[in-house]
Amino acid sequence: MDFRHSEDRQMLADTLRRFLAAESPPEARNRAAYDAPGHNAKVWAGLGELGIAGALFPESVGGFGGSGFDIMVVFEELGRTLSVEPLLGTLMVGRALMAAGGRPALEQIVAGSAIVALAHQEAEDGGLATTAIRDAEGWTLNGAKAVVAQAEAASLLLVSAVAEGRPALFLVPADAAGVSIRGYANIDGGRSAQVQLDGVRVGADACVATDGAAALAEAEAAGLLALSAEALGAMDVARDMTIDYLRTRRQFGVPIGKFQALQHRIATVLMEVEQARSAVINAADAFDHKQGPARDRVLSAAKYTIGATGQLVAEEAIQMHGGIGMTWELPLSHYAKRITMIDHLLGDQDRHLQRYVALGKVA
Amino acid sequence: MDLRFTPEEEAFREEVRSFLRDKLPARLADKVRHDQRLTKADLEEWHRILNDRGWLASHWPVEYGGTGWSVVQRAIFEDEAAKAHAPRIVPFGVSMLGPVLIKYGTEEQRKTILPRILDGRDWWCQGYSEPGAGSDLASLKTSAVRDGDHYIVNGQKTWTTLGQFANRIFCLVRTDPAAKAQEGISFLLIDMDTPGIEVRPIMLLDGEAEVNEVFFTDVRVPVSNLVGEENKGWTYAKYLLTYERTNIAGVGSSIAAFERLQSLAGSIRRDGRPLADDPLFAARMARVEIELANMATTNMRVVAAAAGGGAPGAESSMLKIKGTEIRQAITALTRRAYGPYAQPFIPEALEEGYNGEPVGPEDAGAAAPAYFNNRKLSIFGGSNEVQRNIISKMIVGL
Ligand SMILES: Cc1cc2nc3c(=O)[nH]c(=O)nc-3n(C[C@H](O)[C@H](O)[C@H](O)COP(=O)(O)OP(=O)(O)OC[C@H]3O[C@@H](n4cnc5c(N)ncnc54)[C@H](O)[C@@H]3O)c2cc1C
Numbered sequence: 001m002d003f004r005h006s007e008d009r010q011m012l013a014d015t016l017r018r019f020l021a022a023e024s025p026p027e028a029r030n031r032a033a034y035d036a037p038g039h040n041a042k043v044w045a046g047l048g049e050l051g052i053a054g055a056l057f058p059e060s061v062g063g064f065g066g067s068g069f070d071i072m073v074v075f076e077e078l079g080r081t082l083s084v085e086p087l088l089g090t091l092m093v094g095r096a097l098m099a100a101g102g103r104p105a106l107e108q109i110v111a112g113s114a115i116v117a118l119a120h121q122e123a124e125d126g127g128l129a130t131t132a133i134r135d136a137e138g139w140t141l142n143g144a145k146a147v148v149a150q151a152e153a154a155s156l157l158l159v160s161a162v163a164e165g166r167p168a169l170f171l172v173p174a175d176a177a178g179v180s181i182r183g184y185a186n187i188d189g190g191r192s193a194q195v196q197l198d199g200v201r202v203g204a205d206a207c208v209a210t211d212g213a214a215a216l217a218e219a220e221a222a223g224l225l226a227l228s229a230e231a232l233g234a235m236d237v238a239r240d241m242t243i244d245y246l247r248t249r250r251q252f253g254v255p256i257g258k259f260q261a262l263q264h265r266i267a268t269v270l271m272e273v274e275q276a277r278s279a280v281i282n283a284a285d286a287f288d289h290k291q292g293p294a295r296d297r298v299l300s301a302a303k304y305t306i307g308a309t310g311q312l313v314a315e316e317a318i319q320m321h322g323g324i325g326m327t328w329e330l331p332l333s334h335y336a337k338r339i340t341m342i343d344h345l346l347g348d349q350d351r352h353l354q355r356y357v358a359l360g361k362v363a
Numbered sequence: 364m365d366l367r368f369t370p371e372e373e374a375f376r377e378e379v380r381s382f383l384r385d386k387l388p389a390r391l392a393d394k395v396r397h398d399q400r401l402t403k404a405d406l407e408e409w410h411r412i413l414n415d416r417g418w419l420a421s422h423w424p425v426e427y428g429g430t431g432w433s434v435v436q437r438a439i440f441e442d443e444a445a446k447a448h449a450p451r452i453v454p455f456g457v458s459m460l461g462p463v464l465i466k467y468g469t470e471e472q473r474k475t476i477l478p479r480i481l482d483g484r485d486w487w488c489q490g491y492s493e494p495g496a497g498s499d500l501a502s503l504k505t506s507a508v509r510d511g512d513h514y515i516v517n518g519q520k521t522w523t524t525l526g527q528f529a530n531r532i533f534c535l536v537r538t539d540p541a542a543k544a545q546e547g548i549s550f551l552l553i554d555m556d557t558p559g560i561e562v563r564p565i566m567l568l569d570g571e572a573e574v575n576e577v578f579f580t581d582v583r584v585p586v587s588n589l590v591g592e593e594n595k596g597w598t599y600a601k602y603l604l605t606y607e608r609t610n611i612a613g614v615g616s617s618i619a620a621f622e623r624l625q626s627l628a629g630s631i632r633r634d635g636r637p638l639a640d641d642p643l644f645a646a647r648m649a650r651v652e653i654e655l656a657n658m659a660t661t662n663m664r665v666v667a668a669a670a671g672g673g674a675p676g677a678e679s680s681m682l683k684i685k686g687t688e689i690r691q692a693i694t695a696l697t698r699r700a701y702g703p704y705a706q707p708f709i710p711e712a713l714e715e716g717y718n719g720e721p722v723g724p725e726d727a728g729a730a731a732p733a734y735f736n737n738r739k740l741s742i743f744g745g746s747n748e749v750q751r752n753i754i755s756k757m758i759v760g761l
Pocket of ligand 1: 249251252256259261262319320321322323324326488489490491492494496497498499521522523524525574739742743744745746747748749752
């Protein structure tokens with residue numbers, strides 16, 4: 001057993017960390033995160049030059065990584081600086097396309113030159129409701145997708161839709177006629193959008209999978225790993241900020257870290273974050289070495305752990321900072337928001353706990 | 364043991380309900396129900412309506428324009444008002460300064476200041492905390508130096524809630540730097556438009572600026588604005604804090620928030636069924652509901668003891684901790700109930716009259732900001748850690 005990252009991977013993490021620290025310090029991050037367009041074109045271009053997107057994919061599709069641990073280190077670093085760059089879309093759409101058989105779009109995605117978004121979540125609960133109807137020239141899409149991350153910035157959307165009774169996948173240019181994208185800011189930074197598809201016409205080649213279930217499962221698996229790793233990176237920083245504050249903030253003539261009430265709580269935070277790290281390591285390992293329900297179960301375990309630990313870390317970090325922990329000016333508050341909101345994406349802790357139980361019966 | 368209210372108390376409850384039905388503007392209740400942001404005018408409007416009925420100052424004796432209510436009546440009123448989604452009464456003048464002046468002020472101060480609190484001419488804010496003096500309030504540094512019949516005030520207050528609306532501030536200031544921390548503090552009333560005062564907003568994590576920093580540079584304050592005796596301010600400050608913590612349990616508003624959560628969970632669908640039918644979410648709601656029912660009785664036990672002359676000490680700390688934890692748990696569940704729709708944040712949608720197309724279910728966009736904003740409940744009014752210290756000091760005595 002060896003819990004160190006390979007040298008290459010460590011170098012990748014270090015490079016990314018240095019780049020983001022320099023190009024996306026808290027103030028610049030907040031500007032990009034809370035103002036339109038919800039990310040920073042310069043940082044995105046820089047990530048492209050560093051080949052970060054390529055790290056998320058194997059050589060077979062033009063990347064140079066693509067293992068669970070590659071995804072982990074990249075998203076952990078993104079989490080450490082609360083990056084709002086649209087790499088989750090890159091990963092999820094790219095993974096879906098890989099599973100669906102590859103397309104020219106995949107090359108651009110792996111090269112980091114195209115911004116893409118996965119438009120899968122329906123506006124209303126109740127399963128896939130967007131429809132695709134085939135005719136002689138191609139397909140017509142109708143439906144409404146919700147909270148699509150970075151849809152405004154994307155040039156291409158990967159849209160799921162029921163076609164001939166199956167969940168099919170379509171690559172739709174974001175500027176296609178009939179696509180309307182209503183964007184908004186997110187509480188934790190970055191922008192998402194409601195995506196409306198009204199009689200959107202696409203050619204036959206836009207359909208990348210007539211049965212996209214397996215491809216969607218790949219996208220989701222990668223997304224769960226990535227979000228868990230991102231939260232882990234953010235929690236690491238929030239914990240360190242809190243430790244630092246306990247050492248420096250003085251009340252009653254002593255650093256507040258002298259109070260045992262707080263000592264025990266920061267100790268709990270530390271333990272739980274280490275447990276969460278192990279959960280993400282398990283998930284990255286399962287991503288590479290397990291299949292089907294066995295793999296998905298470990299991913300759900302990680303997302304559950306991250307959700308539960310995230311709320312603890314975010315709430316404790318703010319509480320131990322006192323009033324200052326609630327201020328916009330202190331970067332910590334933005335970490336707390338992002339950590340909290342990750343539990344809302346791709347299913348929350350309760351959903352994944354129940355999925356874990358259900359998959360246990362299958363696996 | 365009898366958990367029923369007396370017939371007189373029940374009659375009073377009916378009276379409160381019918382008042383709220385008649386006089387609480389639907390517009391205001393709607394804003395509260397939907398977690399929209401209340402403006403200064405909204406808060407003043409409710410204040411005026413209560414004052415017209417003579418029900419604004421429930422803690423004050425009748426001779427100063429108070430209601431003279433018993434603690435039980437007060438609890439009933441607060442409960443009903445919260446359940447009807449009435450705006451909160453801005454506490455700084457009515458619930459904080461008023462009782463201090465009634466107990467420690469001069470008759471002159473009572474005569475000039477109390478009526479102005481009631482009719483809304485004055486909006487007070489609370490100048491206790493400083494950057495270096497939060498939990499350790501007695502370490503405050505803002506100084507007041509006597510110069511003839513004035514004090515010259517220098518220093519900084521912070522976290523001043525709604526200071527941007529206030530025309531007056533009551534401050535704890537240090538008048539004897541040589542004395543022991545608690546012994547050199549005085550309680551001073553200051554006009555916010557005195558030269559040398561600057562108010563700067565602090566933006567909180569939800570983008571709201573409900574708190575401020577207040578800077579004092581050579582601010583001249585008449586000595587007649589001193590409350591009680593010089594260097595005795597700590598006693599008054601502590602007295603005020605016990606008022607700050609009345610109704611701290613917030614049972615009524617937690618019940619109102621819980622009922623909203625329940626109806627939300629009944630209408631929001633998750634994975635093809637109402638969220639309320641999700642066994643894990645249902646269990647989370649049940650736990651909070653049970654805690655809330657327990658606390659309602661704990662609260663009434665404390666109220667009953669106070670009515671019988673029992674002094675709330677550790678009890679008020681207990682209610683503060685439990686009340687805020689329960690409220691925070693409800694706001695956390697409300698946030699979670701919206702799933703991915705808790706993420707979009709359109710600040711304008713929190714303002715009255717927003718006409719934009721909503722994103723997701725009704726009020727989805729208010730849930731996360733309310734959750735983050737309510738982190739304050741366990742921090743202010745004496746943090747929950749400090750409250751636990753108070754309780755253990757009282758019971759262990761070490
Ligand atoms: C939204 C908001 C509104 C407010 N409004 C007002 C207002 O209108 N007027 C006003 O004067 N003040 C106001 N306050 C200030 C509030 O009273 C202080 O924030 C509070 O007293 C805590 O002080 P602090 O923020 O400096 O935290 P600190 O005192 O620095 O505390 C940091 C952490 O250390 C813990 N801690 C401190 N001492 C101990 C101890 N002995 N044992 C164990 N743990 C300890 C605290 O509980 C906290 O977790 C407001 C605060 C907020 C957040």
